Amino acid sequence: MNQSVESGDPVQPVQPVQPVQPALPGVDAPAPSRRAPSTPEGPPLADRLPVAQVALVVSPPHLDRTFDYAVPQEMSDAAQPGVRVKVRFAGRDVDGFVLDRVERSTHEGRLVRLRRVVSPQQVLTPHVARLARAVADHYAGTLSDVLRLAVPPRHARTEQALTDVLATGPVGPPPSGSGDVTGTSPWTAYRAGAAFCSHLAAGGAPRAVWTALPGLAPADVVPPALTETPSTTTHWAAAIAAAARATRLGDRGVLVVVPDARDVDQVVDALARAGMPAWTAKSGGEVVRLTADEGPAARYRAFLAVLHGHARVVVGTRAAAFAPVVDLGLVVCWNDGEDPLAEPRAPYPHAREVLALRSEHEGAAFLLGSHGRTVAAHALVARQWARSLAASRDVVRTAAPRVRALTSVELAAEGPGAAARIPSAAWRTARAALEDGPVLVQVPRAGYVPVVACVRCRTPARCTACHGPLSLPDARSAPQCAWCGALAGGWSCPECHADGLRSVRVGSERTAEELGRAFTGVPVRVSGANAPGGVLARVAATPTLVVATPGAEPVAEGGYTVALLLDAAVSTAHVGLDVAQDALARWLAAAALVRSATSGGQVLLVGDAAPAPTNALVRWDPAGLADRELDERVELALPPAVRVAALTGDRTAVAAVLDRVHLATPETVLGPVELDPGTRQPRAATTVSAELVGTTAPPVRTVVRVAHRDGRRLAHELAASVAVRSARREPGSVRVQLDPKEIL
Incomplete structure (x- = not known):
């Protein structure tokens, strides 16, 4: 819908406001007229469709609407829907996209002219423009923010180099082939x-x-x-x-x-x-x-x-x-x-x-x-x-490898070797499998020793500067903070004053080091974003130990003979709605690269992970786990059974936004809950309030959950409330996020 133009151009005269006779009782007011654009003296306007409806690429949410601009005659051919333009707004030049061209405008005053057409390329197609508007409405955002994601920045040299190629017309006919698309598909x-x-x-x-x-x-x-x-x-x-x-x-x-x-x-x-x-x-x-x-x-x-x-x-x-x-x-x-x-x-x-x-x-x-x-x-x-x-x-049983869960109960007969990070049964299986091909070892964490604790009382080691967790980058380095990077060479435990450290979590590099000492003569390769060789794409079908973090597993020629999924308990130890599904997804992604059971492929899940994802992996039944999780969330009114919005920011600002949302009732609102500024996680109940120690008030999070049928209305009300906040320039900061991955 066209809106009145807000122009900050000082050279444009303002039309005087004419008095309007109020409507009599029982008589409808006259509809606003669509007037032809009125502009100051200058070059003539376009003979046809002289008004351009422009979406401005500006941040304030209260400006999330179209603005009408006059189209000069010399720009008429280039200023087509979808092109980038420069316009004058609030006293400065801003970027925008032409969404449409119309004959008349609803604006009663004079229209500002387009400054220039940046490029004749119609980069914003009607389908993408409608999609961007729908996405903005779905997530209580603005069209401007979505367009920044949808349309890549212009590269003028590339555009000029492709001018002749793009003028040759679209691609030819589709690939040749018979209409039968099944066959060996x-x-x-x-x-x-x-x-x-x-x-x-x-x-x-x-x-x-x-x-x-x-x-x-x-x-x-x-x-x-x-x-x-x-x-x-x-x-x-x-x-x-x-x-x-x-x-x-x-x-x-x-x-x-x-x-x-x-x-x-x-x-x-x-x-x-x-x-x-x-x-x-x-x-x-x-x-x-x-x-x-x-x-x-x-x-x-x-x-x-x-x-x-x-x-x-x-x-x-x-x-x-x-x-x-x-x-x-x-x-x-x-x-x-x-x-x-x-x-x-x-x-x-x-x-x-x-x-x-x-x-x-x-x-x-x-x-x-x-x-x-x-x-x-x-x-x-x-x-x-x-x-x-x-x-x-x-x-599924024919294509999948054999899966075993090496829990403490399964390994009870192994003796002392059952308590090791890689138990004796896993060592024997990996050694035998290396005779036929590569073996994959999945480790949840990257690095050398990402988490350490006091050697005596097991208290987690923290940085004295920022209270972040300490880690060991390698075998010879001093402890280092994972947040601020500060070295902690003289660290001592604040509880028992011991100065020794022990590993709590072992990373991929330390795992590769241990495997290299245990399997002499076997190449060990590490795949990960921070590994020396980066993320590997594929490995050959030769005896090799491949240590990878989740998502970085390379494809092995012919498939892996065995996959060891280490530290399974770590993958399901933290708190969150999607912990079980995420752990199962990581395990299945690695197991999918292993040869089938008929070809001798095996997957060993090592550790006492949560029972639900463990059983789903053994049965290779991800749909069953998802169905169970969905039933539980329907009963507890948790997403995706309901639509959820999370508001994070200053307490007064969050409260002001929610006051204008009609769906935010005591029955639908959870919180506010104070967050730890460093981790953005809810504070413990025993945490001392920030006001008591003389520091800035911590941010809070408030969750609004409504029935799925009210999700569109919730997004609309939140967007309107944020627009009012922007127009009034209310203090503080608020981040509105619909359907967040985690709300705990």
Whole structure:
């Protein structure tokens, strides 16, 4: 809806306000007239559609609306909907996007002219503009914040270099192939999998929550390339490629969103094997990567190729969910439980929800896949918004490795070796498996010794400067604070005054050191973000010990013979709503890279973890755990059974925002609870109030939870309240986040 223009340009005269006769009782007031734009003397305005409705890229929430500007005649051809423009607002030049061109404006005064058109490229398509508005409304945010995520920054040199290429027209016909999309497709292993692909090829829009099978894609599904063997392509990547090919046979576009660049590489490689090569400006192609790691020039080049229809398949990380794919037919989100898919900037959208909204708005098929299953994904199935897509139990048992949980009860007969971090049974299994191929060792924490405690009384060692946890970077270094980096060479325990330290948590580097001493002559490789070699993509099928943190497990040629999942108790020891599902997801992601049980593959879960995720791993039943968790949350009124908003900030500011929200009643509000400023976690009940020690008041968190049917209304009321706060310039700070991952 067009709103009155707020202009700070001092050279624009203001029209005098004419007196208006009040309406008589019982007589409706006259509707506001839509007047042609009135501007000061100057160059003539556009003959046709002289008013541009512009969305400004400004931060204040009370400015989250469109503004009308006059379009000069010389800019008429370039100032089309979707282009970037510079306009004058509040006495300064600001960026904006033209959303529409109209004949008349509702503004009664004179309109300010557009300053200039930054680029004739219509980078904001109507579909993406509507999606951005829907995402902003869903998360109580502003259109400006979403547009910063949706449209990458302009790279002028890249845009000029691609001018001739983009003028040649869109990409040619879809990949050749018969209409039969089943055959040897990976989807034949799933119940209704073949029907899902056939529906995609026929132009349908099915919605599915997919529980992927473990293992690598067989050679008859993924033909070998010239440089790599087919045994390095994971089953899930081959299945996504098959679904993308079925969609492209119907001449529709595909959008695939994955957590990180390693997953992007796997999907792009699988698409190339399926006959959809990567796009280049010289040779063409169908697939582009859209990630921040590519750099500004490469990212903008890929964006323009998608915008003009030269590339019809996009594979990227969370920001790619807004990619302007032409005639979108399928959206895919892989591993939605991973943290990188949640945007850390306002309005904090999750790629899963963005793609679900986009599927509804554009009538595209929706595929949400993972080896596990999040409770949020299972809620889509429970509400019958999507269908469950999984293999039968017989197929799962054939494809999965054998899983054993080495708990204290299981190891009771092992003697003293059962108490070791790697018990005797795990040592024997790993030693025997190294004769046939690589062995994977998953460690929950990176580093050397990330957590230490007093050697005598076991009190956690803390930094004397900031009270952060101490850690050991390596065997010869002094203790160091994990928060401020200060060295603690002269540390002594504040409880018993002992100066010795013992390890509480062992990281991946210390684990690799211990394994190297135990398995002499066997190469040990470490994979992780902070490891010397970084995150490894793949390893050969030779006897190797691979130590990896969760999410950094490389793909082994032919699959791992054994996977040791260490410190299982650590993965389920902390407090949170998603602890069980996250632990199971990490274990399943590693176990999925192991050979099947018929090929001798084994997975050993070491430690006394929580029973629910442990049993789900042994049975390989992530849907069962998700169903149980969802039932419990429905009973306790916890998300995703309800819609939740978390308000964090100064106590008075949070209270002021909630006072204007009608849904915030004593029955729906939890809190406020004081937070520890360092960790943003709730303070213990015995914590001394900050006012008593003369420091600044700590921030608080208040949670509002409403029924799912009232979720849209809650978001609208919160957005309106924040807009009032912005217009009044109320003091303090407040962060509003809907559907946060954790509320505890």
